[in-house]
Amino acid sequence: MEKLAWMFSPMRSQQQTKMQPDSVGPLRKMAILVSLTVLVYYVDTRLQKMSGERSHNSFLADMLTVVFCMLLPAFFLYMDCQRRKQKQGVSQKRSNGGKRSLHGGEVDSTGRGSRGKLPAENFGNDIGSNEGRSTHEARGAGQLTGCHTQLTAQQLRSRSLASVAQWNQAINASVRAGNHDKAEKLLHEIYDAGLMPDTISYNSVIHACAKQGDITRAELWLRKMRDRGVSPNTISYNILMDACVKADDAEAAERWLARMIEDGVSPNEVSYATLIHASAKHGATEYAEQWLQRMLSEGVEPNIVSYNSLIYACGRQGDVEGAEKWVNEVEKRGLSARVTTYTAVVDACAKAGDVLRAEKWMERMIAADVEPNVVSYSAMIDACSKAGDPARAEQWHKRMLDQGVQPNAHTFSAVISACAKGGDVAGAWRHLKRMEEASIPADVVVYSSVLDACAKAGDSDSAMQIFQQMRAQDIRPNVVAYASLARPFAHRGDWIEVERLAQMMSEEGLSMNEYFLYALLLAYASARPRQADRAAKAFLEARARGIEANKHVAAALGRAVGRVRCNQLMASQGMPAQQGSAEQQQQSTDSAAWSGNRASKPPHHNKRTGTRHTDAWVW
Numbered sequence: 001m002e003k004l005a006w007m008f009s010p011m012r013s014q015q016q017t018k019m020q021p022d023s024v025g026p027l028r029k030m031a032i033l034v035s036l037t038v039l040v041y042y043v044d045t046r047l048q049k050m051s052g053e054r055s056h057n058s059f060l061a062d063m064l065t066v067v068f069c070m071l072l073p074a075f076f077l078y079m080d081c082q083r084r085k086q087k088q089g090v091s092q093k094r095s096n097g098g099k100r101s102l103h104g105g106e107v108d109s110t111g112r113g114s115r116g117k118l119p120a121e122n123f124g125n126d127i128g129s130n131e132g133r134s135t136h137e138a139r140g141a142g143q144l145t146g147c148h149t150q151l152t153a154q155q156l157r158s159r160s161l162a163s164v165a166q167w168n169q170a171i172n173a174s175v176r177a178g179n180h181d182k183a184e185k186l187l188h189e190i191y192d193a194g195l196m197p198d199t200i201s202y203n204s205v206i207h208a209c210a211k212q213g214d215i216t217r218a219e220l221w222l223r224k225m226r227d228r229g230v231s232p233n234t235i236s237y238n239i240l241m242d243a244c245v246k247a248d249d250a251e252a253a254e255r256w257l258a259r260m261i262e263d264g265v266s267p268n269e270v271s272y273a274t275l276i277h278a279s280a281k282h283g284a285t286e287y288a289e290q291w292l293q294r295m296l297s298e299g300v301e302p303n304i305v306s307y308n309s310l311i312y313a314c315g316r317q318g319d320v321e322g323a324e325k326w327v328n329e330v331e332k333r334g335l336s337a338r339v340t341t342y343t344a345v346v347d348a349c350a351k352a353g354d355v356l357r358a359e360k361w362m363e364r365m366i367a368a369d370v371e372p373n374v375v376s377y378s379a380m381i382d383a384c385s386k387a388g389d390p391a392r393a394e395q396w397h398k399r400m401l402d403q404g405v406q407p408n409a410h411t412f413s414a415v416i417s418a419c420a421k422g423g424d425v426a427g428a429w430r431h432l433k434r435m436e437e438a439s440i441p442a443d444v445v446v447y448s449s450v451l452d453a454c455a456k457a458g459d460s461d462s463a464m465q466i467f468q469q470m471r472a473q474d475i476r477p478n479v480v481a482y483a484s485l486a487r488p489f490a491h492r493g494d495w496i497e498v499e500r501l502a503q504m505m506s507e508e509g510l511s512m513n514e515y516f517l518y519a520l521l522l523a524y525a526s527a528r529p530r531q532a533d534r535a536a537k538a539f540l541e542a543r544a545r546g547i548e549a550n551k552h553v554a555a556a557l558g559r560a561v562g563r564v565r566c567n568q569l570m571a572s573q574g575m576p577a578q579q580g581s582a583e584q585q586q587q588s589t590d591s592a593a594w595s596g597n598r599a600s601k602p603p604h605h606n607k608r609t610g611t612r613h614t615d616a617w618v619w
Helices: 002-008 010-015 024-051 059-097 135-143 154-178 180-194 199-211 214-227 235-246 250-262 269-280 285-297 304-316 319-333 337-349 354-368 374-386 390-402 409-421 423-439 444-457 460-472 479-491 495-507 514-524 532-544 551-561 563-572 582-592
Strands: 603-606 611-614
Touching: 010 374, 154 199, 154 563, 199 235, 199 250, 199 444, 235 269, 250 269, 269 285, 269 304, 285 304, 285 514, 304 319, 304 337, 319 337, 337 354, 337 374, 337 390, 337 495, 374 409, 374 423, 374 532, 374 611, 390 409, 423 460, 444 479, 460 563, 479 495, 479 514, 495 514, 514 532, 514 551, 514 611, 532 551, 532 563, 551 563
Parallel strands: none
Antiparallel strands: 603 611
């Protein structure tokens, strides 16, 4: 029956058009139909005679019955074939009109192209001839849309584009795997296959080189792209600009923007956002604002990423008013503020030590149905820590846990720092234990904060226990950790232990700084009897190594050697004499008390844990 349906289908008649005259096709169909009808009638009649039955119908009725029984199934098969052809045509149109793969075709708001995946197993088969296809597949590929056996120019071009798209898919796979050598090799193979790479092909290779940090080679491929007649698009230049910014070369990124405009390619919001971010990451807020104004003057509407970069720049400088101004601008333009937007403002408040303002922005974020993340809560807890409010820090830490947000190393570091400023050794111990239970590795900053809590409480035994635990975790202490450990011993006048710690630090290749020098001089001053000669010798040796003698060091030296000798030693180093008695200097030192105010130092990024901390100068 399938052969019968195929015989009466338009497909078969179209294939035979060139081979036979127009009148032959219908005659052959009629002859075949009559022959089959007679054959079926003859067989049916013979079967009746053999069975001994006689037909009560006329000859004409029998023939019509036979014809009806043959044509009805053939008709349904024919209709089924037609439906299949229509579905195949629709799917073919959809595949031709779909999105293109990375760095070409449609572009999203970030400037990246949509990725379209092609079956990997078809990659080798579709480049070249129809080898490996069945007869029916070959017929469908070459003859489905018409009666001609030869491909038109448009069909050849479509096949060429499909083949290049599959090469591009293979290049993108190499880029994702970080294998830029293979990506370059595949681009060369496109030429070897007699095909012409498109913009997507070159953008993928440029992206591969940029991803590896090889900006020079990425620039080389862009030049090759132009030389071979393939026009770069906005994404081509955006890739290079982003690579330059990541390499901390903002000037090179600006040069590529100028080259983009010179080549007649229009920058988009991603292009300008990249340069705004380049300025913001260095704290150049005014320069970042200039790029925003230029962006607006060119008729390019900024996105939320551009404003977030400006808010981040203000936050780094503790400019709360500037950060708030840009958030208001975001709302004025009808953009949706993200969690990163609000978090940047909270962080700006934290750096300014304005805990109440930080809380106001946290509540505003929640009221806007934006869920704070772990970075948001960490910034809020850090604000409490800088304000010396451990109770409020504990409250926000609990609130974070109640919301199901899991803390990270920075969160614990901030809350432990808050406990340290209050001299809450038990609280610092408790959070350190929770950190271990959560399988979050503590770093030297966290342990230094716990040591600071012990120092403020004068608990040298707990401090030594924490220090040994840190060493057992294979965490190398820094000079801040040693200085924090030395402080409780210094207040007890145990200069022998402090000197031993100084020797350990030196053996580990760490140089003494002014913080440890202060602890050493304090130990000599608190000893009974005072160790004036040792203090004078330690001071002169430290100065010879270039260690700064700030007011805290000078006050500790005055306590150890007396005011007169202290002034003589200071004068020998070209430093002004200290005013007041040794007791007044000590009171000043205790009131200032290098009290773990991390707000006096800029933030840094811990590469080992991937989290942001503030420097733990804990005095």
